[in-house]
Amino acid sequence: MSEEIIINYKLGRNKIQFGRRNEAVTAHFSIETSPEFVRQHPETNCGVILVVTQVGQ
Amino acid sequence: MNEPFSSGNKITKRDGVIQAAEAMLTKLGSDDTVSLVCFDSKAYEEVCGVRASEASAALSSIRQHSGSTNFEEAFSVTEGLLSRLNHPSQRVIFLTDGKANAGSIETAQRLNQQIASQGVTVDCFGVGDDYNHNLMCEFVAVSNGEAQKLDTPEQAAGLFIKAVNNAQQALIRNAVLRLFVPEAMRDVEFYQITPQQHDHGTPEGTINNMRVFRVNLSSLTQMNIYNFVLRTSLDTPPAGGPANALLAKAVLEYDVPVMGLRSQKSECSMFASFSSHPHEEEVRTDVDELYFTATLERLDREVHKFAQIGDWGRVSGLLQEMCERAQQIRREDLYNQYQRDLKTLVSEGKLTQAQLNMNRKTTSQAQSQLGIKEASPGQVEGVSHEW
Numbered sequence: 001m002s003e004e005i006i007i008n009y010k011l012g013r014n015k016i017q018f019g020r021r022n023e024a025v026t027a028h029f030s031i032e033t034s035p036e037f038v039r040q041h042p043e044t045n046c047g048v049i050l051v052v053t054q055v056g057q
Numbered sequence: 058m059n060e061p062f063s064s065g066n067k068i069t070k071r072d073g074v075i076q077a078a079e080a081m082l083t084k085l086g087s088d089d090t091v092s093l094v095c096f097d098s099k100a101y102e103e104v105c106g107v108r109a110s111e112a113s114a115a116l117s118s119i120r121q122h123s124g125s126t127n128f129e130e131a132f133s134v135t136e137g138l139l140s141r142l143n144h145p146s147q148r149v150i151f152l153t154d155g156k157a158n159a160g161s162i163e164t165a166q167r168l169n170q171q172i173a174s175q176g177v178t179v180d181c182f183g184v185g186d187d188y189n190h191n192l193m194c195e196f197v198a199v200s201n202g203e204a205q206k207l208d209t210p211e212q213a214a215g216l217f218i219k220a221v222n223n224a225q226q227a228l229i230r231n232a233v234l235r236l237f238v239p240e241a242m243r244d245v246e247f248y249q250i251t252p253q254q255h256d257h258g259t260p261e262g263t264i265n266n267m268r269v270f271r272v273n274l275s276s277l278t279q280m281n282i283y284n285f286v287l288r289t290s291l292d293t294p295p296a297g298g299p300a301n302a303l304l305a306k307a308v309l310e311y312d313v314p315v316m317g318l319r320s321q322k323s324e325c326s327m328f329a330s331f332s333s334h335p336h337e338e339e340v341r342t343d344v345d346e347l348y349f350t351a352t353l354e355r356l357d358r359e360v361h362k363f364a365q366i367g368d369w370g371r372v373s374g375l376l377q378e379m380c381e382r383a384q385q386i387r388r389e390d391l392y393n394q395y396q397r398d399l400k401t402l403v404s405e406g407k408l409t410q411a412q413l414n415m416n417r418k419t420t421s422q423a424q425s426q427l428g429i430k431e432a433s434p435g436q437v438e439g440v441s442h443e444w
Contacts, residue, residue, distance in 0.1 A: 004229065004313055005277075007325035011304075012344035015332040018296040022243070025291060026348045027304055027327050031274075031283040032430060033229060038279045041315050045088035046224035047106060047144035050078060051135050053153045054058060054071075054095045054120050 004037045058119070058154055060185065063208055070154055070184050073210035075116045081217035085109040086225065092138055093118065098125040098159050100134035106142050126153065129160030132168035139177060145314040146276060147177045148224035150217065151196070152207075154185040166196070173200035176231040176312070178275045180220050182207050186411035191361040194421050198255045200275040201232075201283075206418045227276035232311035234274055234285075237267040239303055242289040248351035251284040251428025253421045256355045267306075277311070281428050286348045293331050301330040349386045350423050353379055357420040364413055373402055379420075394419045 012026035058071035068076070085091060091112040093103040104115040135149060149172065157165065169179060180202040181193035193204035203220075207213040238245050240263065247270050249255040260268040274283060287305055294302070309323045332338065356379050363371040376399045383392035398416055402408055408416075 004321065005309060005311070005323040007307055007309065007323055009307075009325060009327045010341060010344055011327070011329060012341050012348070013329070014339045015330050015337045016293050017335045017338065018293050018298060018331050018333055020293045022290050023293060024244075025289060025304060025329055026344050027287040027289075028344045028347050029285050029287070029307055029325060029327065031234070031277065031285075031307075031309060031323075032281070033277060033279050037228075041228050042279065043086075043225045044145045044228050044315055045086060046146040046148065046221070046227070047090045047092065047142045048081070048085070048221055048224055049092040049094065049135060049138060049142075049147065049149045050081075051094040051096065051100075051131050051149060051151045052074060052119050053126055053131075053155065054097050 004033060005031060006034050007031050060154075062184065062210055062213075066209065068210055071119060073207075073213060074152060074184065075119060076210050077207075077213035077217045078116050079113060080214035081221050082109040082112055084218050084221045089221075089225070090142070090144070092142070094131060094134050094138060095119055096127060096131035096134070098127050098130070100127070100130040102134055102138055105138050125159035126155045126157050127160035128153075128157040128162060128165035129168070132165045132172065136168050136172055139172060139175065145230065146224050146227040147175075148202075148220055148227070148276075149177060149179040150182065150220050151179055152182045152184065153188050154183070155187045156189050156192075162192070169196050170199050173273055173275055176275055178202045178223070178227065180205070182213070182216065183414065184213070186409070186414070188414070189410065190414035190417040191358070194253070194255075194417060197253070199273055201252075201273065202275075203252055204418075204421060206414060222280070223278045226279040228279060228313060228315050229277035230275075230312045230314055232274040232277050232309060234272040235308045235310075236270040236272075236285075236287065237264070237306040237308065238270065238287070238289065239305075240266045240268060242268075242291055242304065244288070244290045246288040246348075246352070246355075248286050248348070248354060249283070250286060250347060250351050250424045252281055252425055254351055254354040254423060255421075256351075256358065257285075258355075274309075274311075280430050282430050284347070284424070284427050286344070286351050287327075288348050291329070296333055298331070301328045303327070304329050346386045347424065347427075349382055350388065350391075353382060353391065353420050353423060356382070357417060361413060361417065364408060367407070369402060369407055372408070373399065376402065388423070391419065391423060 009029035062073040090106040184207040379395045
């Protein structure tokens with residue numbers, strides 16, 4: 001398991017009764033970098049490319 | 058670009074954009090570079106990979122041309138330029154004040170996808186009332202970028218600086234999320250909700266009886282949380298059957314250039330559990346509200362589709378449905394926006410591009426606040442778990 005990434009999840013419903021049909025369930029999950037990774041590697045160098053229209057309307 | 062930036066604003070779009078870009082340059086680090094591509098019916102590489110101090114003069118090359126707007130040329134020149142840059146993090150800020158009226162949008166979209174496949178994130182900014190915000194949302198969806206409407210030069214500067222911050226904090230590259238959902242699950246819907254809402258509900262295929270949904274996240278920044286919702290229907294086992302079932306498995310593959318790591322993997326399996334007693338069921342309405350808010354994204358895309366062909370009857374029906382849904386989730390801000398459009402549609406018989414853009418922006422950013430990371434001591438590192 002990687003140490004850079006945390007994936008969490010939670011469900012809208014859980015412990016649903018046995019023997020039920022067509023039960024709607026929602027799952028919410030999130031992905032983020034771990035605090036330790038952020039602490040060790042706060043930034044990197046980058047290239048920004050600005051692409052701009054020059055047409056008058 | 059020679060018109061006022063916005064109504065009541067004396068500064069022109071061109072000067073407002075140059076001001077915002079100059080503010081952005083001040084945030085670049087000593088090892089960061091900037092490139093500039095200007096486009097009209099053709100695209101011109103003005104500078105490539107220079108330090109901020111060398112870029113300032115180049116901004117004056119954002120000229121005032123008349124002619125057509127060619128996104129295909131803009132993306133083509135940008136892709137060629139990117140092939141000569143080699144930063145651990147690269148971000149494109151694409152800015153237009155109009156609709157493409159030359160070149161092929163399909164080719165521009167293909168080039169945009171090629172740029173995304175290189176781990177480059179594309180943000181799309183629109184200024185004025187004439188551009189198509191829905192198209193900007195489609196462009197950014199393939200690289201996990203942000204589509205923004207620029208209302209004032211000050212706000213533009215803030216968004217340009219945010220784009221630079223995102224680039225500087227994007228240490229996870231070439232990130233691809235695959236969500237595996239068992240075929241036994243029915244009526245599957247899958248949405249990204251931050252940094253902006255996207256409908257990712259079309260599977261790319263099936264492997265080992267699992268539908269596979271693919272999201273190119275491109276880069277992950279240190280400051281953002283990437284939130285998703287999955288909605289599905291299932292039949293629970295008969296009494297005495299298995300106590301839980303796999304709802305879905307999320308697998309993230311990515312590179313970490315600063316650590317020299319490639320093809321890393323992080324996984325999370327999501328299980329629903331079952332009970333013999335109905336009173337034991339656990340319900341979290343906040344999770345369902347995330348889903349209902351996300352469904353507005355699909356409805357709003359439909360609004361744009363039917364608005365483009367002038368089917369205002371269908372647009373009206375969709376806006377009514379969006380109003381009802383916004384009421385259901387107690388989002389007064391969204392309800393007021395959709396209700397305003399509905400009233401305009403009744404009185405005017407149609408909506409302007411500016412009104413459609415405002416609607417699209419509101420919906421796509423309806424849950425953006427959830428994507429900002431807060432310090433949360435006690436989180437378990439490197440472990441997938443249920444909250």
